[in-house]
Amino acid sequence: METQGLDREAELDEILEYCNTLRQSPPPADDALPDGFTGTLGHFPVYFPEEVAHAAGLLPVNLLGGGNKLELKHADAHMGSFICSICRSTTEMGLNGQLKGLKGFITHPICDAAKHLAGIWSRNIPDQLAQILYLPQNPNTPGAIRFVAAEYQRLRGELERRSGREATDLKLRASIQAYNRNRALVRELYALRRDEPWKVSCTESYLLLRARTRIPCEAHNDLLARALDGIRARHRPAQDKPRVVFVGGFCEQPPLEMLEAIDDNCYVVDDDLLIGLRWLTADVPGTGDPIWALAESFVQRCAASPVQHDERKTKEAYLMEMIASSKAEAAIVTAAKFCEPGLDEQVAWSKHLDQVGVQYLVLEFEEKMTSFEQMAMQLETFAESLLFATA
Numbered sequence: 001m002e003t004q005g006l007d008r009e010a011e012l013d014e015i016l017e018y019c020n021t022l023r024q025s026p027p028p029a030d031d032a033l034p035d036g037f038t039g040t041l042g043h044f045p046v047y048f049p050e051e052v053a054h055a056a057g058l059l060p061v062n063l064l065g066g067g068n069k070l071e072l073k074h075a076d077a078h079m080g081s082f083i084c085s086i087c088r089s090t091t092e093m094g095l096n097g098q099l100k101g102l103k104g105f106i107t108h109p110i111c112d113a114a115k116h117l118a119g120i121w122s123r124n125i126p127d128q129l130a131q132i133l134y135l136p137q138n139p140n141t142p143g144a145i146r147f148v149a150a151e152y153q154r155l156r157g158e159l160e161r162r163s164g165r166e167a168t169d170l171k172l173r174a175s176i177q178a179y180n181r182n183r184a185l186v187r188e189l190y191a192l193r194r195d196e197p198w199k200v201s202c203t204e205s206y207l208l209l210r211a212r213t214r215i216p217c218e219a220h221n222d223l224l225a226r227a228l229d230g231i232r233a234r235h236r237p238a239q240d241k242p243r244v245v246f247v248g249g250f251c252e253q254p255p256l257e258m259l260e261a262i263d264d265n266c267y268v269v270d271d272d273l274l275i276g277l278r279w280l281t282a283d284v285p286g287t288g289d290p291i292w293a294l295a296e297s298f299v300q301r302c303a304a305s306p307v308q309h310d311e312r313k314t315k316e317a318y319l320m321e322m323i324a325s326s327k328a329e330a331a332i333v334t335a336a337k338f339c340e341p342g343l344d345e346q347v348a349w350s351k352h353l354d355q356v357g358v359q360y361l362v363l364e365f366e367e368k369m370t371s372f373e374q375m376a377m378q379l380e381t382f383a384e385s386l387l388f389a390t391a
């Protein structure tokens with residue numbers, strides 16, 4: 001039994017290493033794709049209905065910027081200096097040829113910067129499909145589900161034409177089933193982090209989830225199931241660290257070194273990292289019209305985020321719900337530099353946390369950051385102040 005546990009832990013280390021390699025890898029080339037896929041489709045954060053691309057035989061590849069190693073040579077000629085880093089580096093990767101294998105690129109009107117990416121793409125990379133998928137910023141209107149379903153239907157037609165494969169209802173239902181399994185596994189991962197945060201760090205959980213941006217959902221399901229076994233088998237003692245939630249990582253990606261610095265000082269028991277990959281919070285119904293089922297799930301059972309204005313989920317209320325349900329004692333409230341939706345939310349969150357007396361730390365980040373010493377010191381001081389307050 002003991003040996004089995006050690007084997008699972010060793011396998012987990014290998015899986016995490018593989019996930020980190022995927023994080024730094026370009027989308028797979030067409031001739032390296034598994035059976036069933038004819039190409040790759042890039043999509044920008046936050047949320048994209050990957051099931052539709054998956055059913056049309058296109059591997060959905062979430063484009064999450066260029067990290068802190070990419071040198072910008074072309075993008076600056078196409079956008080102002082006040083635009084956030086993820087928009088600039090994603091454009092750079094399109095212009096410098098790193099994404100030349102994609103069949104298309106889909107963005108969303110989550111903010112002015114993201115909305116304009118499709119225009120830059122279509123003018124400069126004309127052989128790829130470049131589209132905006134319109135999702136309702138306000139899902140509280142009576143026609144919201146019908147509107148989303150019409151957009152998904154339009155997308156389905158576009159992707160079928162690009163891939164040369166029909167995304168039949170049958171294929172869509174099979175894709176929904178694969179993604180439902182993924183949603184359940186991701187919920188397990190987050191439950192483990194809430195219950196035994198010493199067994200899996202925020203950085204590790206992030207790497208595990210991010211792997212889905214480069215491999216098919218089915219392969220990711222297998223990877224997650226094996227990783228969860230390894231996490232459960234881990235023998236790691238609990239440390240004296242405060243429990244915190246992390247918010248502000250919904251679109252531009254915080255550098256890995258930043259997440260590691262947070263892990264060094266705190267247990268992150270919930271977060272909004274890669275929220276678009278776990279946007280639908282419950283299974284999508286597997287019967288009836290699959291496009292309607294996806295649209296209805298988007299409107300009725302989805303996560304909260306600063307890029308959606310849903311009066312059923314106020315920004316203050318959903319942060320407080322994250323804190324309460326994860327039994328966190330404090331929050332790390334971040335925003336990406338130049339991110340208007342993120343900075344708006346940061347102000348509202350800070351004001352509310354002051355009012356209700358919950359401790360928090362405000363941090364600003366940029367994907368291209370390379371120096372973390374000062375942030376590490378801030379985090380250490382914050383964690384110590386929380387521990388002393390409860391001692």
Ligand code: SF4
Pocket residue numbers: 084085086087110111112113114251252307336338339340341342
């Ligand atoms: S990081 Fe903020 S400003 Fe930049 S694309 Fe995302 S939501 Fe828009």
